[in-house]
Amino acid sequence: MSELGGPGGGMTVYIARRLAQAVAVVWAAFTVTFVAVRLLPGDPVDLMLSGTNGFSTPTPEQVAEARARFGFDHPLVQQYVDALLDATHGDFGSSIQTGRPVSSMIAQALPSTLRLGATALVLALVAGTILGLLANLVPVAPLRQGLRSLPAAGISLPSFWVGLMLLQLLSFHWHLFPAFGGGGLRGLFLPACALALPGAALVAQVVGKSLHDSLRRPWADTMRAAGLTPRRLLIAHGLRNAAIPALTVLGLLVGNLIGGAVVVETVFSRPGTGLITQAAVGAQDLPVVQGVVVIAAVGFAAINLLIDLLYPLLDPRLRANTAAVAR
Amino acid sequence: MLAAVRRSLPHRMLSTTAAVAAAAVLASCGSSSTAETAGTDRAGPRSGGTLLIAADADPGCLDPQQTGQLQTLDIVRGLVDSLTGQDPKTGAIVPWLAQSWTVSPDARQFSFVLRSGASFSDRTPVDGQAVKATFDRLAKLPPNGAPAYIKGYTGTAVTDATHVTVSFAQPNSQFLQATSTAGFGILSVATASGPLAERCRGRFVGSGPFVLGSYTPNQGAVLTRRAGYAWPSSRATNKSVAHLNEVRFTFVSEDGARTGALRSGQARVGENIQPSDQSQFDGNGFQLVRMSAPGLAPPLSLNHQGILADEKVRQALLKGIDRAALVSTVFNSSYKPATGVLASTTPGYVDQSAKLAHDPDGAAELLTAAGWLPGKDGIRARDGRRLSLTWLIPAPMPPADEAVQQQLRRIGVDVRLDAVPPAQYVSRQAAGAFDISAVGTTRADPDVLRNIFSTKGSNLWHLAPSPLDDYLQQEVTASDTTTRQIAVTKAVTWILDHADTVPLYENTIVHGVADQVHGLRLTASTQLDLHEAWLE
Numbered sequence: 012m013s014e015l016g017g018p019g020g021g022m023t024v025y026i027a028r029r030l031a032q033a034v035a036v037v038w039a040a041f042t043v044t045f046v047a048v049r050l051l052p053g054d055p056v057d058l059m060l061s062g063t064n065g066f067s068t069p070t071p072e073q074v075a076e077a078r079a080r081f082g083f084d085h086p087l088v089q090q091y092v093d094a095l096l097d098a099t100h101g102d103f104g105s106s107i108q109t110g111r112p113v114s115s116m117i118a119q120a121l122p123s124t125l126r127l128g129a130t131a132l133v134l135a136l137v138a139g140t141i142l143g144l145l146a147n148l149v150p151v152a153p154l155r156q157g158l159r160s161l162p163a164a165g166i167s168l169p170s171f172w173v174g175l176m177l178l179q180l181l182s183f184h185w186h187l188f189p190a191f192g193g194g195g196l197r198g199l200f201l202p203a204c205a206l207a208l209p210g211a212a213l214v215a216q217v218v219g220k221s222l223h224d225s226l227r228r229p230w231a232d233t234m235r236a237a238g239l240t241p242r243r244l245l246i247a248h249g250l251r252n253a254a255i256p257a258l259t260v261l262g263l264l265v266g267n268l269i270g271g272a273v274v275v276e277t278v279f280s281r282p283g284t285g286l287i288t289q290a291a292v293g294a295q296d297l298p299v300v301q302g303v304v305v306i307a308a309v310g311f312a313a314i315n316l317l318i319d320l321l322y323p324l325l326d327p328r329l330r331a332n333t334a335a336v337a338r
Numbered sequence: 339m340l341a342a343v344r345r346s347l348p349h350r351m352l353s354t355t356a357a358v359a360a361a362a363v364l365a366s367c368g369s370s371s372t373a374e375t376a377g378t379d380r381a382g383p384r385s386g387g388t389l390l391i392a393a394d395a396d397p398g399c400l401d402p403q404q405t406g407q408l409q410t411l412d413i414v415r416g417l418v419d420s421l422t423g424q425d426p427k428t429g430a431i432v433p434w435l436a437q438s439w440t441v442s443p444d445a446r447q448f449s450f451v452l453r454s455g456a457s458f459s460d461r462t463p464v465d466g467q468a469v470k471a472t473f474d475r476l477a478k479l480p481p482n483g484a485p486a487y488i489k490g491y492t493g494t495a496v497t498d499a500t501h502v503t504v505s506f507a508q509p510n511s512q513f514l515q516a517t518s519t520a521g522f523g524i525l526s527v528a529t530a531s532g533p534l535a536e537r538c539r540g541r542f543v544g545s546g547p548f549v550l551g552s553y554t555p556n557q558g559a560v561l562t563r564r565a566g567y568a569w570p571s572s573r574a575t576n577k578s579v580a581h582l583n584e585v586r587f588t589f590v591s592e593d594g595a596r597t598g599a600l601r602s603g604q605a606r607v608g609e610n611i612q613p614s615d616q617s618q619f620d621g622n623g624f625q626l627v628r629m630s631a632p633g634l635a636p637p638l639s640l641n642h643q644g645i646l647a648d649e650k651v652r653q654a655l656l657k658g659i660d661r662a663a664l665v666s667t668v669f670n671s672s673y674k675p676a677t678g679v680l681a682s683t684t685p686g687y688v689d690q691s692a693k694l695a696h697d698p699d700g701a702a703e704l705l706t707a708a709g710w711l712p713g714k715d716g717i718r719a720r721d722g723r724r725l726s727l728t729w730l731i732p733a734p735m736p737p738a739d740e741a742v743q744q745q746l747r748r749i750g751v752d753v754r755l756d757a758v759p760p761a762q763y764v765s766r767q768a769a770g771a772f773d774i775s776a777v778g779t780t781r782a783d784p785d786v787l788r789n790i791f792s793t794k795g796s797n798l799w800h801l802a803p804s805p806l807d808d809y810l811q812q813e814v815t816a817s818d819t820t821t822r823q824i825a826v827t828k829a830v831t832w833i834l835d836h837a838d839t840v841p842l843y844e845n846t847i848v849h850g851v852a853d854q855v856h857g858l859r860l861t862a863s864t865q866l867d868l869h870e871a872w873l874e
Contacts, residue, residue, distance in 0.1 A: 051759075051761075051762065052758075052762050052765060052766070053758070053759060053760075053761035053762030053763070053764070053765045053766075054761060054764070054765045055761050057761070057764045057765055057768065058760055058761040058764045059480075059482070060480040060481075060482055061480075061481075061482060061764050061768075062405075062406060062482040062483060067480070067481040067482050067483075067486050067796075068481065068795065068796035069480045069481055069482075073480045077480070105535065108398050108399070109398045109399050109535070109538050109539075109555075110399075110534055110535030110538055111535055111538070111539065111555075116555070119555065120555075120556065175592070175594050175595070178594070178595055178598055179594075179598060182598065182602065182604075183598035183599070183601060183602040184602075186602060189604060190590075190595055190598060190599045190602070190604050191392075191588055191590055191595065191599065191604070277591055277592055278592045278595060279592075279595070280557075280588065280589060280590040280591065280592065280595060282554060282555065282556035282557035283556075286396075286556045287556065290396075290398065290556075292759070293733070293759055293760055293761075294759075294760055294761055295759060295760075295761035295762075
């Protein structure tokens with residue numbers, strides 16, 4: 012992610028290379044999923060035809076018809092090429108379990124997950140940064156120490172437990188928020204909090220550490236000598252320095268959110284891509300798994316591409332280096 | 339039909355606030371130990387209102403012909419009517435869309451006389467053509483759910499609008515009960531030819547007291563009352579439109595969230611409340627609507643190949659289980675130990691509790707006689723091979739499984755719990771790569787025996803052909819109740835005498851219901867009967 016530029020022509024080449032890498036990531040995710048789900052023992056078509064007890068026996072014709080419908084009667088290589096070509100048009104086929112087109116399943120579920128993920132991301136960044144700042148600003152040493160160890164505790168709390176606790180207290184006990192229903196800001200708050208918690212802890216840790224280090228740099232001494240208060244020093248200069256590692260963490264954070272959504276959407280009964288993923292993996296619903304993995308990979312690659320492009324903007328030194336290497 | 343026999347246990351009744359109310363419930367439940375009705379009708383049903391139900395899962399498909407999932411059937415039961423209904427207490431088949439019927443002496447032809455005046459929600463009449471179209475399509479679908487019960491279908495002859503005859507290539511006495519289920523609900527002629535994926539999304543037309551307002555996958559389904567409905571089954575107390583304006587199902591798969599939603603009033607009905615949470619809804623403004631699920635009592639299903647080909651080892655497993663301890667450890671008083679191959683609420687049930695006594699000494703003797711001698715670690719062994727059995731489980735693993743494992747360890751049998759994803763489970767079970775699986779089926783008809791134990795079907799547990807096949811054949815050939823009961827009794831006796839399965843407990847459907855909800859009953863097949871329900 013921090014690899015810079017390459018031989019060729021300036022920023023354009025830098026961007027082009029990053030873009031190519033992003034495409035490669037998505038392709039690799041597609042291919043690995045394609046291979047992995049087929050290596051699993053078990054047959055999704057049998058499951059669909061026989062039910063979970065597995066004691067209904069379909070006729071060989073019914074099995075053959077179902078296999079043909081999903082293209083499973085073709086050689087693997089042809090299945091792969093067909094699936095890849097279709098996927099480039101956003102067509103992932105139909106769910107084996109329900110017969111619904113995967114693209115429409117995802118299109119219906121994605122807005123809910125995006126809202127949840129975006130809210131959680133903002134919450135994580137804001138809460139994490141504030142906590143990181145406080146851990147360096149609070150004048151009482153034991154309190155400062157306590158604030159510094161909070162992130163470690165936050166990361167180790169499983170989000171299903173956090174979600175259930177939030178539900179118990181804020182929804183079932185105090186009736187402040189609905190337990191389910193998906194829509195509306197009020198319905199979004201609790202799941203976003205549960206999803207944001209590990210991320211907020213991660214950001215707090217990185218920002219806190221980075222600010223802490225900033226204050227020991229020679230430039231900080233210079234600033235202090237010039238009469239800057241610690242608070243101004245941290246907020247005006249330290250935060251900007253902490254932004255670079257925070258940005259790096261952001262890329263990881265998006266990956267965590269995609270995974271965390273599976274758990275949080277289950278706990279809060281939200282109709283998003285996480286729920287679809289959970290059901291599809293259990294039933295080995297290949298087209299659906301393929302679809303959600305590719306969409307997740309696209310989101311992950313896009314965010315990291317954006318972050319790579321932001322580095323030079325945030326840090327003038329990186330900008331100069333990029334240009335120099337490119338020249 | 340065969341009579342359902344119920345155990346008369348002391349009443350662990352719904353603790354309603356008023357003693358009068360409690361008495362009324364007692365009266366309506368008769369001698370049954372399970373409460374199938376919530377609420378009491380003091381002032382008579384009130385019309386209107388929206389019933390909020392927290393359901394435990396999105397079934398993924400709402401078409402009753404394509405899936406046998408209980409979550410689908412709970413929603414669909416309000417949307418479609420069936421030819422017949424079934425009395426949950428006696429198991430008797432009663433008129434619904436069909437006002438009468440006759441079964442041919444060889445149990446191959448079923449003639450129905452339809453009532454007139456019933457219509458689908460698209461205004462087309464419920465007639466012989468619709469019955470034919472419904473069954474014609476059903477017979478062509480993969481046997482996952484309802485289609486399994488129409489095997490051997492040769493066609494429906496429509497004499498006129500109200501007379502139809504359904505024929506089979508072989509005797510099929512279980513068909514009459516099948517016609518009472520939601521999976522055999524009569525659909526409009528246009529629906530029958532509709533694309534299957536569309537039907538999964540709820541695009542089908544029935545004649546029930548509700549119509550589907552909306553279905554949002556992974557979120558919920560809304561049913562709205564149908565105006566002009568007037569053709570419920572003959573056992574209905576409500577003879578006209580549903581009392582409720584609307585029913586909203588929300589899919590809440592997390593058990594704790596479902597429980598909390600019910601307790602905090604965000605739902606009025608919480609489906610499938612877990613044993614550990616049930617006590618908080620037994621009173622305190624709530625009631626538990628519970629019913630012992632009819633069908634095959636959840637068992638250890640034994641693969642008759644490998645170690646379990648030896649009948650002595652199978653007998654030892656049968657004796658090694660302490661069913662009362664199992665139920666009290668893992669469940670609570672809503673659940674009962676198995677007392678036979680069939681659950682006690684199944685028509686044709688035979689009390690076999692004498693054959694299901696816990697007898698660890700007897701089990702030890704049998705294992706010793708079979709050559710399995712106690713080893714150093716407490717697990718028996720023969721010729722250097724440990725008595726180790728693989729139990730194939732579709733994930734997630736139910737808590738009862740570990741309790742069973744511990745019980746069998748005490749008689750020196752090592753059970754390896756192998757929980758795998760459902761798709762893998764189906765393939766491995768089909769390939770015979772297991773010693774034990776656990777397949778119980780919910781159906782209010784003793785024909786569930788044939789699905790599992792006949793060597794002429796899929797025979798997933800590799801039973802050897804035996805007189806049991808003949809008994810099961812007699813069961814499905816019998817056109818009268820007495821002959822059928824004789825065959826069923828012979829079959830279940832043979833099954834336990836040869837330890838072909840190890841019944842464990844009776845599965846109980848337990849829904850939590852707020853006291854504001856009245857008249858909510860369960861059908862013979864354990865579905866919610868929303869037509870009778872009303873809100874205070």
